[in-house]
Amino acid sequence: MKNLVIVESPAKAKTIEQYLGKDFVVRSSYGHIRDLSKKGMGIDIANRFVPSYEVSPDKKKTVTELRKLAKEADAVWLATDEDREGEAIAWHLAEALNLDVMATKRIVFHEITKPAITQAVANPRQVDLNLVNAQQARRILDRVVGFELSPILWKKIRTGLSAGRVQSVAVRLIVEREREIDGFTPTSSFKVSGELYTLNAQGQPDETLPVKRLAAFDDEASAQAYLTSLTGATFSVAQLDQKPAKRSPKPPFTTSTLQQEASQKLGFSVKQTMVIAQRLYESGKITYMRTDSVNLSEVAIGQAKEVITKRFGANYSHPRRYKTKQADAQEAHEAIRPTDFTVTDVGGERNEQRLYQLIWARALASQMSEAELLRSQVDIAIAPSNNEVLVAKGEIVTFEGFMKVYNLEGQKDQDVLLPALTVGQTLQPGLLQAKQSFSRAPARYNEASLVRTLEEMGIGRPSTYAPTIDTIQQRGYVIKEDREGTPRAVRLLSWQAGQVKAETLEEITGSEKNKLFPTDIAGIVNDFLVKNFGQVLDFQFTAQVEAKFDEIAMGQQAWQDMLEDFYAKFHPNVELAETLSREEAGQARLLGNDPKTGKPMLVKIGRFGPFVQLGDGENDEKPTFASLKPGQKMDTIKLEEALELFKLPRTLGEMPEAYHATAADGTPFGVEQGQLIIAKQGPFGPYLEYGDKQFAPIKGYDPLSITLEEAVLVIEAKIQADADKIVRSFPGTDVKILKGRWGPYITDTVTKVNAKIAKDEDLMSLTLDECNARLAAAPPPKKRGRAAAPKKPAAKKTTAKPAAKKATGTTRSKKVTAKK
Incomplete structure (x- = not known):
């Protein structure tokens, strides 16, 4: 060979x-x-x-x-x-x-x-040994930080936690943003907008002119006084202003801008974007996808010019040579682009085509002419006037340029046309409204905006963003999810034909889609690390470490010297943190004293999440505990809210009538009349206990306010669902065939081991021996909680609270928790 x-x-x-x-x-x-x-x-x-x-x-x-x-x-x-x-x-x-x-x-x-x-x-x-040493230094430094910090978190806060140089900074950004949002108090104002009309030769309303008042009013009374003052006023064109404008294309994609744009336009996660881009690269469709350069080769610029000229005309071509702003952009030589601009369809699965089309369009647009616009503004005078004006704005695209191929986010190619007007022209008022609007809290991060922030701060590099965001979710520090908004009353004042009408509307506020929310443990870990390892989590310091790696890559610094300098400052803090107690590290927060008993009430973090503790355990008196309800946070819960939690368990009454259901194989389910129904709060959320230690999760109701009638409906639905789930059972054994989310499966109700069933199999022909054989070959069930965490020598000893102390009330048996 x-x-x-x-x-x-x-x-x-x-x-x-x-x-x-x-x-x-x-x-x-x-x-x-x-x-x-x-x-x-x-x-x-x-x-x-x-x-x-x-x-x-x-x-x-x-x-x-x-x-x-x-x-x-x-x-x-x-x-x-x-x-x-x-x-x-x-x-x-x-x-x-x-x-x-x-x-x-x-x-x-x-x-x-x-x-x-x-x-x-x-x-x-x-x-290139300089590049090797830069990567080696990064790997070693991250191992040192993780290896020395994670065991401390295990011993001082909770088993299974981890820390990392970049991941912990990312978590800090998300935690601090959430606290900004929690501390934000919205203010309201009233914005005036509406419609005026031009008049035709007969003096009748003709074309519509949308207008608005640039300044908002601070309160409803001022807005109402303004609208009232318009009665009897005349409206005329005071000034016309038209200006040509241009809009330039953005550079071709780097790794981070591709991740951001794919999130905004295609709804891809950062990880999904990189997986698809990797496939496109390996199949020869695009250039290397990990890069912080916006450069294009001369060959690529030349081919783009040919394609643009052929498809759209020479006036659409405008070759550009972009320069990367970062002086340390060393990762690759070119931006992400198609290897062949003449190819618009790469085949493969749908998402590959969608991402390729995005890359193709962005790269091609970067070599196209600017879009040309005509922007108009009309000032409307009101007489008699105290210098008040209304404004109308419009925009016409006179030459599409790059927008023929690629529209930037938030820039639509729809023209906003204004009617032909002349200075002094009289206009007829239509409907004018003053609507209450509220200031907005800082936006929560999504994956794209987090990548943008990390890049702007110089933290991490193109290859680190996707694994970092994936890691903080896998570790349980961050949850990516949608959340429904809450209704809010909004005042609306309407003026028409000299009359002002006021009404109250309802709008939904605070809805979120694919946003990153920190968990309570994220706040605890972040505060501990910031307090004791502020240098590691300092944004500027983390960016400076990246700059040191760049210096190593350029042969300007020895990698061992850089690591020794870092470790000399880092390790003493590790030794100091070892002396802290779990109470200090866990950041327990005193809410106040119980007005009935005078006992202190604290909020803490436990094995299953945050909980409230009543009593400090002194004088051999056992404290009582209550889990926080979904939506409650350690940082914001107040004493009054915590006291409500101790109203559970709450006896709702007796089952008014028996309810029974039978599975397809004859297995009976049910509850007898007269059985007590109790609302409780457990480590996995609120639930009802009824009958002989039977349980039904409470969904859609508050355990503190659910009525007996509502609880009966929940229990009946749970009994029926349990009956419907069983397809087949084998008398005298714990083996059953159940309906699952992804189809039927075999389970052992005692060991909780599950085995698959093929879609085309006849469920009724499966024998007990065949089911047992599959269960024996199936993997064991995944463990939850502390048992699921990998064992590390440094974290064998732990003083974590017993599981029983996390539940509502003085004690909670393990059997009940398992069933729940």
């Missing part, structure tokens, strides 16, 4: 092998092959941070095969990705395959096309 080329992806390997011909064999490393050892920290801090690397268990077979091929080859070419991470993978491959790193050929290309591959092979270079 003459030449062995090693790339990261098997999909990429197939494409490249076709371009290189018979003298080349292309194989994949399937990404990273080595990482820091999992035995201990994997870093010898005392010996200037010497790392201990090991081949990943799942990559040992791959490495063995590559070693064999490398021995048989005349030359080995390392063709991993062109960013720092790819450079580090190339170095690890050389080390693991026993290659001379300085003699091994290293090639890079930002697109998988035959010309790019051919050019790369013709211009090999050595592995």
Whole structure:
């Protein structure tokens, strides 16, 4: 074998092998092959941070095969990705395959096309050890921070928590934004808008002119006085102003701008965008998708010009050469663009086509002419006047330019046309309204806006945003979800024909879609880290660390020196944090004293989330506990709200009539008349207890106000749902076939093990032996809570509160919690 080329992806390997011909064999490393050892920290801090690397268990077979091929080859070419991470993978491959790193050929290309591959092979270079060291420093620093901080969180706050240099800063942004929103008090004002009409030759209303008053009124009385003053007034055109304007296209995509635009226009998550972009790159459709450069090659600019001229005309072409603002943009040489501008359809699945079309349009638009507009403003005088004017604004697109291909977010290509007017022309008033509006709290982050903020602050790099956002959700610090808004009364004043009418409307406010919400544990961890490790979570410091990595990449600083400087400031804080008590770390907050007993009431974080504690446990008196209701927050709950929680458990009364249901296989379900119904709050939310330790979750009702009649409806629905769920049971055993969300499945009601059933199987033909065999082969059920957390030596000892203390009331049996 003459030449062995090693790339990261098997999909990429197939494409490249076709371009290189018979003298080349292309194989994949399937990404990273080595990482820091999992035995201990994997870093010898005392010996200037010497790392201990090991081949990943799942990559040992791959490495063995590559070693064999490398021995048989005349030359080995390392063709991993062109960013720092790819450079580090190339170095690890050389080390693991026993290659001379300085003699091994290293090639890079930002697109998988035959010309790019051919050019790369013709211009090999050595592995850039500066880039390797920059990536190595990042990996080591992040391991040190995570390895030393996470065990402290386990011991001081809760098992299973983690911290990281970039992820913790991202969580801090989300937590602080949520607190801004919680502390925000909206103010209202009244904005005037409405319609005037031009008059035809007969003096009748003709064309409509939408107008508004630029300044708002602070209160309803002022707005009403203004509208009342319009009675008997005359309206005329005081001034006409028309100005030409231009709108410029934005540069082609970088990684972060692609993530943002795909979120806004296509509704993609950051992770989804990167997965699809990776497939497009590996199939040769787009250039490398991890880049902070807005540059385009001369070849790309030339081809874009040809396509634009051919499709739209020469007047639509305007070649541009963008320059990346960041002086440290080192990750790649070009922005994200199509490898061939003549291709508009890449086939594949629908989302690949949608993302490709977005990339194609943005890159092509960047090389197109500016859009030309004509903006008009009309000032309407009111007589008799105290210098009051109404304003009408319009905009006409006179030349589409780049907007022929790509519309920027919030910029619609719909013309706002104003009627032909002359100065002094009289206008007839129509309906004018003053509507109450409210100031808005800062917007919550979504994935796109969080990426934009991190990028603007210089925190992280293109390759880090997607895994960071994924990690903070996986760790339970952040929840991405939709939330319904709440109704709010809005006042509306209407003036027409000299009469003012006032009415109250209702609008929905506060609705959210795909926003990032911090959990209570995020606030606790953030406050602990900010207080004790403020340097690590400092925004400027985190950005400065990124700048240090850039200096290492450019050969301007030794990576060990950078790490030693960081560790000298970081580690003393770790030692100090070890001396803190769990109470100090857990940030328990005193709400006040119970007016009945005088006992202190605190809000804390526990195994299942936040809870309120009544009593401090002194004098051998056991405290009582109550879980927070959904929507209540540790940061904002007040004493009065906490006292309400201790009204649970709440006895609603007796079941007025028996209710029974029977499953298809004859299994009976039901509750007898006279059984007590009790509303309770548990670690997983409010629920009803009835009959012989039977439970029904309360959804859509408040456990503090649900009536007996409403509770009966909830219980009956739960009994019927349990009956409907059973498809088949096997008498004398715990094995059943149930209806599930994704279809029927086999379950053992005692061990909770589940096994799959194929869609086309006959459920009634399955025997007990077949069901038991599948259950035996099925994976064990996932554990919840503390049992589910991975074990770390540093966190074996814990003083976490017993599970029973988290529930409402003085005690709560484990059996009840399990059933619930």
